[in-house]
Amino acid sequence: MSTPALPALAVDGLGLKIGGARILADVGFTVGAGEMIGVIGPNGAGKTTLFNLVSGLMRPTAGSITLNGRDITAAPIHHRSRAGLGRTFQTSNLFPRLSVLENVRLAAQAKLGGNFSILRFPAASDEASRIARGTIAEVGLTGKLATAAGDLSHGEKRKVEIAVLLATDPAVVLLDEPMAGVASGDVPSLTAIIRDLHRERGCTVMMVEHHMDVVLGLVDRVAVMHHGSLLALDSPDAVMANPVVQSAYLGEPV
Helix, strand or coil: CCCCCCCCEEEEEEEEEECCEEEEEEEEEEECCCCEEEEECCCCCCHHHHHHHHHCCCCCCEEEEEECCEECCCCCHHHHHHCCEEECCCCCCCCCCCEHHHHHHHHHHHHHCCCCCCCCCCCCCCHHHHHHHHHHHHCCCHHHCCCEHHHCCHHHHHHHHHHHHHHCCCCEEEEECCCCCCCHHHHHHHHHHHHHHHHCCCCEEEEECCCHHHHHHHCCEEEEEECCEEEEEECHHHHHHCHHHHHHCCCCCC
16 A cells, blocks of 8 residues: 655644734645645735745744655755745845846755855856756746846746746745736746746646736646635635635625
């Protein structure tokens, strides 16, 4: 009899209180290996707070977080990264004056370990550069290798952020509003990149996104956050037809 596979990510009874105020309460779910889950809800629902707790930017006041069977509730950010957890943010965290190649190379070098410098252009034969060039090609920005990150469009910056993520070879990925600030014309190509990240790379993905057409076209299940609690977690069709979800969001479009 085979042993059931461990979930890629498991959250149990997760909660956060700040100054007596409840920010997140008793959130629990599991994400299977290779699954993609969309996280939706209005501003203030707790979506980014959930990601902050899972990624280690904040510490929960209750509950636990497990990554591939390993308890990471109290683990620092870099330990989570080494264990295979990667994340993007709502706002760009690129080095604006460094080139696309240099930004991605730094991520690859951090994953590889050893000494590195941001003061010189990387050698073409360097292993970190090889990885960086490969992930940049995956997001379709080979023609922008030498372009400063600060000179890119919002859509291109989002693609570089995903290339940075890919350079760290993550198993579980948190995407926090990847379409934020992106022109409508760039949404299809960015959506395709996220689909490939999931299907071709086999990454487990959780994605916060307000573009419902993007969410419903990509994910296996949808998690609905409401006032710091997990209201529902089900297939896209079931969530959209859920009367509790419909009632909770009456006048609060998701």
